[in-house]
Amino acid sequence: MTAHATDTFVDDRLAKRNALLLALAQAIGGASASIVIATGPLVGYMMLDEDKALATLPVSAMVLGTAFGTLPAGMIMRRYGRRTGFAGASLLGAIAGLLASFAVFQDNFLLFALACCLGGLTGAFVQQYRFAAADTASDAFKPKAISWVLAGGVLAGVVGPQTVIWTKDLFSPILFAGTYLAQAGLALVAFCLVLFIRIPKPPRISRAQAGGRPLGEIMAQRRFIVAAACGICSYALMSLVMTATPLAMIGCGLSETDAALGIQWHVIAMFGPSFFTGNLIARFGKERIVSIGLALLAGCSIVALMGVELTHFWSALILLGLGWNFGFIGATAMLTDTYRPEERNLVQAVNDFLVFGFVATASFSSGALLNAFGWQTVNYLVFPFVVLCLCLLVWLVWGERKAVTTS
Structure with missing residues (x-):
């Protein structure tokens, strides 16, 4: 066995250990996010006397917190390390859960939205789990490491909604106050898990390389443009669709439990395929997997437009989760091809800032679109963006093949 092969084995052994711990932490962190997704619009709807279009603002605040937290998260972890950043964020998540519970008790909508925003800041660090798992992995194991971490979301798909179901009436008649106390407890469990990860400092590099390439040069790469666009749209x-779904289900006469279980199946579908998505990427290529994900997102809207029975909502949510999994994991794997080791923190943070900036806009618009134009309009909006991303993937593949043939 060569020295290089030995180093790769050692690196991947550490990467597997880190990926397993981060997968468990992802399960807990993802559960906190799914709690807000399942209950935030409902809490907002109950608190607001007028202008119910703002009911999805708590979810938007969470996503906006994630967007604003991405760049600081990258800088904090670059200076103090992954473990310190993840641990501090988990403690912030516990504070956010306590504040949200207090806001529910006080029937204070703005305070509740602020608590969700703080939870979103925690989410900015949780989103870095997938990149942290790839930090110590060989090139061959990186897609699998990313998918392992996101596979932890399968447990989150059960823990989050089940937490809602078991705790929503804990302080009856004040609905969901106990749920956010439980969210604080989940954040403390995540804190304990991330203390055990080990990610060595990046290798020493020359002074000339220390800053890496200019950010504009990195972002001008054809592969970065397409990876970012597909990640954003996925x-x-x-x-957009997920945030509106609980409100649409309640509006069609279904129950809060039906909505929570629908989100549960959705989150399971989001993360369940992660057990084999990395293998599919290795076998069929990143671009093909992203294309399949985009097609599944379109399939979600087709099913949603076919009717408003429980089976239509749940089937659409499952397809929505599957489409996100293939589209987002594939786009994340594409992104790892665009930067050098010394550039990773900045590029990852900028990518997540772009992604969650658009996600915040989508989630905020979701409630207003549903309230003003209805459930069908929300679903029709999916199709033009899917077509745009598919065209960009064709542009990427065509350009890279042309570059190979002319070189």
Whole structure:
């Protein structure tokens, strides 16, 4: 066995250990996010006397917090390390859960939205779990490491909605106050898990390389443009439809439990395929998997437009989750091809800032679109963005093949 092969084995052994711990932490962190998704619009709807279009603002505040937190998260972890950043964020998540519970008790909508925003800041660090898992992985294992971490969301798909179901009436008649106390407890569990990850400092590089390439040069790459666009659309379209779904279900006469279980199946569909998405990417290529994800997102809207029975909502949510999984994991894997080790923190943070900036816009618009134009309009908006991303993927593949043939 060569020295290089030995180093790769050691690196991947550490990467597997980190990926497993981060997958468990992802399960807990993802559960906190799914709690807000399942209950935030409902809490907002109950608190607001007028202008119910703002009911989805708590979810938007959470996503906006994630967007604003991405760049600081990258800088904090670049200076103090992944583990310190993740641990501090988990403690902030516990504070956010306590504040949200207090806001529900006080029937204070703005305070509740602020608590969700703080939870979103925690989410900015949770979104870095997938990149942290890839930090110590070989090139061959990186897609699998990313998918392992996101597979932790399968447990989140059960823990989050089940937490809602078991705790929503804990302080009856004040609905969901106990749910956010439980969210604080989940954040403390995540804090304990991230203390055990080990990510060595990046290798020493020359002074000339220390700053990496200019950000504009990195972002001008054809592969970066397409990876970012597909990641943005996969996540933003998912958020647009998902945020409106609980309100649409309640509006069609279904129950809060039906909505929570629908989000549960959606989150399971989001993360369940992650057990084999990395293998599919390795076998069929990143671009093909992203294309399949985009097609599934379109399929979600087709099913949603076919009717408003429980089976239509749940089937659409499952397809929505599957489409997000293939589209977003594939786009994340594409992004890792665009930067050098010394550039990773900045590029990852900028990418997530772009993604969650658009996701925040989508989630905020979701309630207003549903209230003003109805459930069908929300779903029709998916199709033009899917077509745009498919065209960009064709542009990427065509350009890279042309470059190979002319070189």
